[in-house]
Amino acid sequence: MTINTNSNPIGTNSIPAGTTPGPIKAIIIDDEPLARSIVSEYLQAWPQIDVVQECNDGFEGIKAIQHHHPDLLFLDIQMPKINGFEMLELVEQPPAVIFTTAFDEYAIKAFESHAVDYLLKPFNKDRFDKAIQKWLDQRAPNPPSATPAPTSADATEQLLETAAQSPAQQQRVVVKTGGKIKIIPLEDIHFLEAADDYVKIHTHNGAFLKNRTMSWFEKALDPSQFVRTHRSYILNVQQVTRIDPYEKDSHLCILQSGAKVPVSKAGYVKLKAVLGL
Amino acid sequence: MARSPLSTGKLLLIFLSWWAIWAFLQISLLIGFGLSSGTAVTDSLVSNSLVAISCAFLSNNMQYYLPKKERYWYILFISLGLSGIILLACKAILVPLLDDKTDSVNYVIFFSRSWAVRFDIVFLQVACMSILSVLWYSSEEEQENRQRRNDAERLAKEAELFKLRQQLAPHFLFNSLNSISALIASRPEQARKMIQQLSDFLRGNLRKEEQQWVPLSEELQYLELYLDIEKVRFGHRLSTDIRCEDECLGMRLPPMLLQPIVENAIKFGLYDTTEAVTIAIRARLDGNYVRIEVENPFDPETSRPKKGTGFGLTSIQRRLYLLFARPDLLETRVDNNLFTTIVRIPQQI
Numbered sequence: 001m002t003i004n005t006n007s008n009p010i011g012t013n014s015i016p017a018g019t020t021p022g023p024i025k026a027i028i029i030d031d032e033p034l035a036r037s038i039v040s041e042y043l044q045a046w047p048q049i050d051v052v053q054e055c056n057d058g059f060e061g062i063k064a065i066q067h068h069h070p071d072l073l074f075l076d077i078q079m080p081k082i083n084g085f086e087m088l089e090l091v092e093q094p095p096a097v098i099f100t101t102a103f104d105e106y107a108i109k110a111f112e113s114h115a116v117d118y119l120l121k122p123f124n125k126d127r128f129d130k131a132i133q134k135w136l137d138q139r140a141p142n143p144p145s146a147t148p149a150p151t152s153a154d155a156t157e158q159l160l161e162t163a164a165q166s167p168a169q170q171q172r173v174v175v176k177t178g179g180k181i182k183i184i185p186l187e188d189i190h191f192l193e194a195a196d197d198y199v200k201i202h203t204h205n206g207a208f209l210k211n212r213t214m215s216w217f218e219k220a221l222d223p224s225q226f227v228r229t230h231r232s233y234i235l236n237v238q239q240v241t242r243i244d245p246y247e248k249d250s251h252l253c254i255l256q257s258g259a260k261v262p263v264s265k266a267g268y269v270k271l272k273a274v275l276g277l
Numbered sequence: 278m279a280r281s282p283l284s285t286g287k288l289l290l291i292f293l294s295w296w297a298i299w300a301f302l303q304i305s306l307l308i309g310f311g312l313s314s315g316t317a318v319t320d321s322l323v324s325n326s327l328v329a330i331s332c333a334f335l336s337n338n339m340q341y342y343l344p345k346k347e348r349y350w351y352i353l354f355i356s357l358g359l360s361g362i363i364l365l366a367c368k369a370i371l372v373p374l375l376d377d378k379t380d381s382v383n384y385v386i387f388f389s390r391s392w393a394v395r396f397d398i399v400f401l402q403v404a405c406m407s408i409l410s411v412l413w414y415s416s417e418e419e420q421e422n423r424q425r426r427n428d429a430e431r432l433a434k435e436a437e438l439f440k441l442r443q444q445l446a447p448h449f450l451f452n453s454l455n456s457i458s459a460l461i462a463s464r465p466e467q468a469r470k471m472i473q474q475l476s477d478f479l480r481g482n483l484r485k486e487e488q489q490w491v492p493l494s495e496e497l498q499y500l501e502l503y504l505d506i507e508k509v510r511f512g513h514r515l516s517t518d519i520r521c522e523d524e525c526l527g528m529r530l531p532p533m534l535l536q537p538i539v540e541n542a543i544k545f546g547l548y549d550t551t552e553a554v555t556i557a558i559r560a561r562l563d564g565n566y567v568r569i570e571v572e573n574p575f576d577p578e579t580s581r582p583k584k585g586t587g588f589g590l591t592s593i594q595r596r597l598y599l600l601f602a603r604p605d606l607l608e609t610r611v612d613n614n615l616f617t618t619i620v621r622i623p624q625q626i
Contacts, residue, residue, distance in 0.1 A: 033512045038459035102451035121455035183579040
């Protein structure tokens with residue numbers, strides 16, 4: 001469809017009568033002030049979208065999302081401390097996202113494979129308007145509410161899984177503990193343990209929970225360093241000191257920290273292959 | 278194609294002297310055996326000239342054909358064959374020519390008695406010449422190969438240096454363009470200024486050649502250009518502190534060496550902390566070196582800079598190695614939350 005930037009786009013997306021929708025709430029997260037200003041400048045042509053906050057980095061972004069429950073995020077990838085993907089990992093039920101990035105081969109590949117909309121800096125107003133219009137069209141069938149269209153949430157989930165395998169993110173895991181965000185270098189991880197909907201990450205400095213699945217971690221972590229030895233356990237092979245036989249076909253792996261990690265029959269085969277035994 | 282040894286004046290002279298000495302020795306020898314001096318001179322000149330011509334021919338031929346394998350068998354057979362031919366030619370020329378003379382010694386009998394000795398001497402001469410030629414051409418070939426290898430290595434090194442210099446971060450370029458795009462609406466004057474700065478930066482990036490070292494003052498100006506652009510991008514988060522001893526300003530260094538180090542420090546500093554960041558650059562003299570330190574803060578809890586080279590400094594390390602063949606010119610240091618990159622550039626005196 002063609003977009004006439006002069007017309008008021010709200011006219012083309014009539015909001016069902018009877019509901020009293022507030023304005024669409026948006027948050028801009030980018031570490032460069034000028035990059036944020038261009039998004040808010042372009043958004044002036046969309047009066048139904050209200051920028052509730054601009055954030056300098058992912059930490060501010062998480063707080064702002066918890067506080068405002070926005071409908072839409074404009075999110076940069078390269079940011080201080082935690083990147084855009086890692087920030088999204090820490091948000092429960094992330095809102096719809098339009099990514100803005102200058103150059104990141106890996107991220108662009110991830111966007112393309114999951115058909116998520118993204119804007120390559122510098123982008124012009126036409127391209128920006130198209131992205132907004134596309135998003136509005138997607139959410140139009142649903143009554144506007146605080147929760148985004150389910151399709152976009154699924155796409156985001158898949159995107160994060162792919163993005164977690166990027167070289168930059170393979171170095172560390174980002175977790176939220178209490179109100180604080182912690183970045184765990186991979187070499188600090190002893191082992192991972194499934195815990196209901198979460199995964200418990202055991203490290204030098206205690207254990208942390210992250211709301212991802214075991215298979216998510218299995219894909220994201222470097223398979224030459226982390227082995228899923230059991231349905232509920234992934235261990236860091238560098239921490240292994242001893243492997244003892246345990247009942248029947250199973251084994252028990254003793255780590256440097258003294259922790260004992262169960263190893264299933266299939267897990268034992270994988271572990272032996274990685275350790276070169 | 279290797280040159281024939283006889284094409285160089287000096288070696289041709291040696292060859293001719295050799296021929297003269299042999300001829301003289303043979304004359305004396307033949308007179309000693311009782312031949313008349315006329316016969317002796319004719320015999321010697323004819324036989325030695327034949328040997329010389331054959332040797333020149335042999336050596337010249339090896340220029341076009343030199344067997345790769347079995348070259349010593351080749352030398353043996355060709356020397357034997359050629360010696361035989363020379364001797365037959367000698368006989369064919371000399372016997373009819375010198376037979377009639379009423380000499381005290383019958384030349385025909387003398388020639389047939391001396392043929393084995395003649396063959397020996399001719400064979401030695403020809404074999405010697407062919408061995409020398411083989412050695413000559415082998416060494417020429419070797420030299421050519423070495424030259425080719427050196428040329429190939431030099432080209433590869435230049436290409437690699439070029440590539441290492443050209444690593445302009447696309448991230449920087451596109452983000453700068455995005456900043457300009459934002460400035461155009463709000464502050465057009467500043468947008469124009471930034472376009473100017475970015476153009477100057479790109480021009481500097483394109484123009485510089487590895488061999489043309491630049492004074493530190495010029496490199497620092499270039500660095501400031503780069504830092505000014507970054508400051509527009511990051512606003513108040515980025516500040517810089519550049520201090521350079523006056524006597525360093527004229528010192529020379531390879532172009533575009535400092536910018537990637539500073540770029541690395543900015544990336545490391547700005548992306549590893551969320552606070553304001555100061556990048557400190559210091560330059561001073563250290564014996565025969567210019568010592569430049571670039572310091573950036575980082576978060577020791579989340580980043581573990583490895584000793585030696587860490588964080589994107591490998592290409593700088595490689596470049597320094599290609600330029601100076603030394604691995605010790607780049608160092609890094611970590612104190613608390615400060616990461617320092619130290620580069621030392623040897624000064625030619």
